[in-house]
Amino acid sequence: MNKAPRRGRRPGSPDTRTAILDVARRRFLDQGYHAVTLRSVAAEADVDLALISYFFGSKKGLFGAALALSVNPADVVTQVLEGDPATFPQRALQRVLAAWDDPESGPTLLALFRNTMQDDTFAALVKEVVEREIVDRVAASLGGTAARRRAMAFCSQIAGLIATRYLLRVEPMASMSQEEIIRRLGPALRQSLSDPGRTSPQSRPAPLSRRQR
Amino acid sequence: MNKAPRRGRRPGSPDTRTAILDVARRRFLDQGYHAVTLRSVAAEADVDLALISYFFGSKKGLFGAALALSVNPADVVTQVLEGDPATFPQRALQRVLAAWDDPESGPTLLALFRNTMQDDTFAALVKEVVEREIVDRVAASLGGTAARRRAMAFCSQIAGLIATRYLLRVEPMASMSQEEIIRRLGPALRQSLSDPGRTSPQSRPAPLSRRQR
């Protein structure tokens, strides 16, 4: 005669929160933010729609919780910076490629950045992190004249790699091996770390070029 | 006793289509795709909501029509390619900066790219254009070994410039002058056009390095 409980807390201790999180994470990763509806997540997790609001406040909240960053960019930058300065560009490329090609962290980064472009609050956040945690710290490690701008040129190239290989998946960048990318982008990356001085933006008839490496 | 016409075609020849287009364009440019509602556009243009569907089919259709591209990337690439090969990187930078800093075309490009990331159909389109109209044509103009991959490395750096300066607005890239950007990114850009050969991806003790510039 036990009629199904129509309301109130379910018996037992079902971990509803992580059930929602699991479903949400999977769906956000392969459908993107806007394509996922809270209703579909609720349905798949076998949970009432309102529970999502209850646990995570809003769709954005759920997105943030589901894709909570496993890699801390600050740590990676620190590690890359403390090695031999001579091979810094190669190491940087290596770490970037490793993080984005990794089947664990890669899709998360992809989903985060895809969305970042659209939503202003996300975009501002990424900008902050890039400026403070990456450009500034690379600049501090570089030292010398115009360190911040040289670091910026460096980071800009890394951004280009990410944009073409992972966000747009442009060929042949998308299918090149990690080794080839390091080999091909390494030299230009190193070049961007040096200061062009006050030469004309034209060709290379610099009278006082004291750059040897 | 002329009661206001309650239905049917309005007398005269009001250009409703372009009225909608004007409002839509302005709003898409400074609010982004998702933040703009068809209802708000209809209201501001003093037009019934259903007219938007009638003229443009869908919100995407309206977006496409409102931001119809004024700059044809193929033309720009052609122009840049037909100059002196020695100053090709500088010219490319110049044209990219000109297009994106231009108060006319810049915001349109920005709006287009912001959305591109989110929507897969847009992303695929941009990828196609970049591959066919840019990478392939630069490669054809370059010639030599691994032309396509060298062109790709080049384009990747341009993409980095766009991503950091215009999409994310990272400092100091966002506020650098065009001249300084050309001066700072030019050398690395030129470097990326050359083939690194078969040297180890590590440092520089290449036994058969025949790279002098």
Next chain:
DNA sequence: GACAATATTTCAGTGGTGATGAATAAAGCC
């Protein structure tokens, strides 16, 4: 100028969305 064809406009929906608030029940605590 009659009249049919076509283009434009309005209205009244449809089914979807994220979010909220009140009612209810279980669990944890004393």
Next chain:
DNA sequence: GGCTTTATTCATCACCACTGAAATATTGTC
């Protein structure tokens, strides 16, 4: 066993993009 906290359900809100039918103006044809 009472009491508070936590979890769950339901009903509903306001908004969204989009649609179909009806109404009216314009345009073309003879």
